[in-house]
Amino acid sequence: MPYSSVAMPKLSDLSAILEESVFSSIDTDNIEKLARILECGKTEAGEFVYQMGDPAHALYILVSGKVAVCDPMKHTVLTHLTPGDAFGMLSLFFNCEVSPDVKAVEDSTFLVLDAGTFRMIEVSDPSLAIVVLRCVRKALGELVSQISPVIMRLAL
Numbered sequence: 001m002p003y004s005s006v007a008m009p010k011l012s013d014l015s016a017i018l019e020e021s022v023f024s025s026i027d028t029d030n031i032e033k034l035a036r037i038l039e040c041g042k043t044e045a046g047e048f049v050y051q052m053g054d055p056a057h058a059l060y061i062l063v064s065g066k067v068a069v070c071d072p073m074k075h076t077v078l079t080h081l082t083p084g085d086a087f088g089m090l091s092l093f094f095n096c097e098v099s100p101d102v103k104a105v106e107d108s109t110f111l112v113l114d115a116g117t118f119r120m121i122e123v124s125d126p127s128l129a130i131v132v133l134r135c136v137r138k139a140l141g142e143l144v145s146q147i148s149p150v151i152m153r154l155a156l
Helices: 011-019 028-037 115-124 126-155
Strands: 039-043 048-050 059-063 067-070 076-081 101-104 108-114
Touching: 011 028, 011 059, 011 108, 028 108, 028 126, 039 126, 048 115, 108 115, 115 126
Parallel strands: none
Antiparallel strands: 039 108, 048 101, 059 108, 067 076, 067 101
16 A cells, blocks of 8 residues: 555545545435545655556545656656546556556645455445446546647647
């Protein structure tokens, strides 16, 4: 585990956090279900959440702080993520390694949806799994639409 575990926020605080994240469209009943499977972690400024080559094992939702997504090969910052942003979404779909580094720029707290836990939810509560997947699909679609123009310019 690349982070220290901390206590989960109260359900009312968790609802407010999720409303500003990839899970903004989840209803109250599913937020309560999600609260039972999420973990909460923290990383201090300067520490890595994960590094290139680490197993992709979880989806993270930044609650507080700031992290940098970095290209370790070029030693460049690709983007900064702030509260409400999610990363590690592909871990819910693929058993793979992460390619960018994610490093805390500030002390950061995040919610964690472990991919193994999610796979168990797919069997035990398929309706919750579908809700989560729809939210992640929407977020990935938004990311693709943001980077498509860049990719097209690079291809020309």
